[in-house]
Amino acid sequence: MGAYPPSAAVPHHASRPARADSPWIRRWSGGTAPRFTLICLPHAGGSAGFYRPWAALTPPEVELLAVQYPGREERIEDPEAADMSELTAAVADAVAPLLDRPYALFGHSMGSAVAWELAHELHHRELPGPRRLFASGRAAPGTAKTGQLHRQNDDTLSAELARLGGTSQEVLADPGLRSLVLTAVRHDCRIIETYRPPDREPLSCPLHVLTGNRDPELGEERCRDRAGGWADLTTARTEVRVLPGDHFYLTPRRREVVATVLRRLDPSLTTGGAHTWPSTP
Structure with missing residues (x-):
């Protein structure tokens, strides 16, 4: 669950063209000859x-790629996926040309189920x-709790976003x-709440x-x-x-999350050495 922040709330860095001509893919980093690919799937x-x-x-x-679902930002006019199966098939079409080197999948919340599918x-x-597959902030498909949020009114949905964090009160207070x-x-809640993973x-x-432990x-207890x-x-x-935090623990704990992913992808990526990386924006 959770909602994306408005573009004004995130520092803008122009993405480089992906190696596939697809509206589904954004390329956020990667050198001229990366050895690994990290494909990230967003939350609802x-x-x-x-x-x-x-x-x-x-x-x-590491080439950092992220999937852009339809129905938001510059894809606001693109038709939404009917269900998880259709969404996954479209993402697979987009990433298929990009699997020419070892890669990992990272999904947060709904994105973890998309990554698994x-x-x-x-x-x-x-x-x-x-x-490797990194699943963040959601129990496994078939065991995760589902509800009927996609059928609720705007006030109820807004209250749930406020409960989970990740969406500023300023955004929720602005009608547009x-x-x-x-x-x-x-739309995304409908996909994840009607999703029934097959055996x-x-x-x-x-x-x-x-x-996040909260x-x-x-939470920590369910992880046991x-x-x-x-x-x-x-x-x-x-x-x-x-890690310490709520559903969106990975925002304040970004450095630790990325370091964990890199270390598991290949320990040499986090040894420091000659690398000099900029600070987190």
Whole structure:
């Protein structure tokens, strides 16, 4: 859950063209010859820009890509996906040309379910699978609690966004911005709340579960139960990291989250060495 902040709330850095001509992909960082690709999936109502600040913490060896769902920002006029299956298929179409090097998937909240579905869809297409999958702020598909928020009125939906954090009161108080945010959130809530994951064979890649200790969606206590259910979805190792914070713990803890991802992707990415990275914006 959660909503994307207005573009004015995020420092603007022009993204470089992705290696695929797709409205679904934003490229936030990467050198001339990166060795790894990190593909990030946003939360409900979120945008690719949510991951843009990660670029300041990502070395040139890693190409940082983020998925832009339809129905928000510059894709406001694009038709929305009918359900999780349609959304995942479209994302798979967009990322398929970009899997020419080892890659990992990172999804926050709804994005963790999209990442899991995407890994299975790519396997079904006989494309390379992810080296690792990072699931943030949500219990595993099939075990996560679902509701009927997409059927609720604007005030109820706004109250839920305020409860989870991640959406400023200024945005919710502005009628124009609030309408844009709630439209995207309601659409994404419908996708995740009507999503019923089919029975599938477990993945073979390691799973890394990250969450905030005060996250109402997946707090520290729920993580004790088979890593929020994620441990049952892979034959490889499952690792859990709980950081201080609420559902959007990964914003104030950005540096720790990115460092965790890089270290698990390849330990050499966080050894320092000759790298000099700018401070977090």
